[in-house]
Amino acid sequence: MKISARRMDKITIFDITGSIDLSQSPEVRKVLLKEMRDDKVPRVVLNLTQVNYIDSSGIASLVEGLKASRELGSRFILFGLTTNAREVLQISRLLSFFEIYDSEEQALAG
């Protein structure tokens, strides 16, 4: 998995490539929580277009990001969900709790 950040005014977009599984989800959790809690970025956006697999530990990391954003009153946005990502959020019955867009343009405009 590779994760890189694009930082703009009050927005950070994380581009993730690969799988978010047991070996990688701690890193996703770490960068999300740092951006939200330490750096107080008001809008954190996750680009999932290149994420081919998310397991339950990856979903747990996303849920931690969601909970942190709710506590802080910030926004946590996902876009570009692959079939796998959408399926696991569906199975977890979490799809409706996340702010999800199809594209980066929509995520930034929303």
Next chain:
Amino acid sequence: MDRRDLLLRLQLNSNPEILCVVRSAVAQLSEEMGFSAEECRAVTRAVDEALTNVIRHAYQGKRGKPIELSCRRVEDSSEAGRRGALEIVLEDHGAAADPKKMVGRPLDDIRPGGLGLHFIQQSVDLMEYKRIAGANRLRLLKYLQPMKHEVSR
């Protein structure tokens, strides 16, 4: 089961980095067996989550501990007709699981964790756990959809 043909046997270490290798192998095997794309993702997800549970819970995150994964094509026949399935068995020598706790948690509350078993149960037709001679044995079964000529019988 009338027939049991071994398709794949892997001896693994309990290192999280191996998960992506196993996912690739299982996804390919499922596709070769004739599962649909959605079913292949389900089988792969079940195996990945089961292995993750072994690494996290049975071996408590310790690396280098042995896990054996075997996949068989099984087939049984009854009055309802023949049914083919993929049988996946995972064996490890870690701490025993408590069968009473092997149920997916309620999904009403939004909180991290506890989703792995739910994912497995949603992804396969049968999940069976046994503790045999100091080893954990998890058996998963995913049925192939009946062939058209079998449906019409």
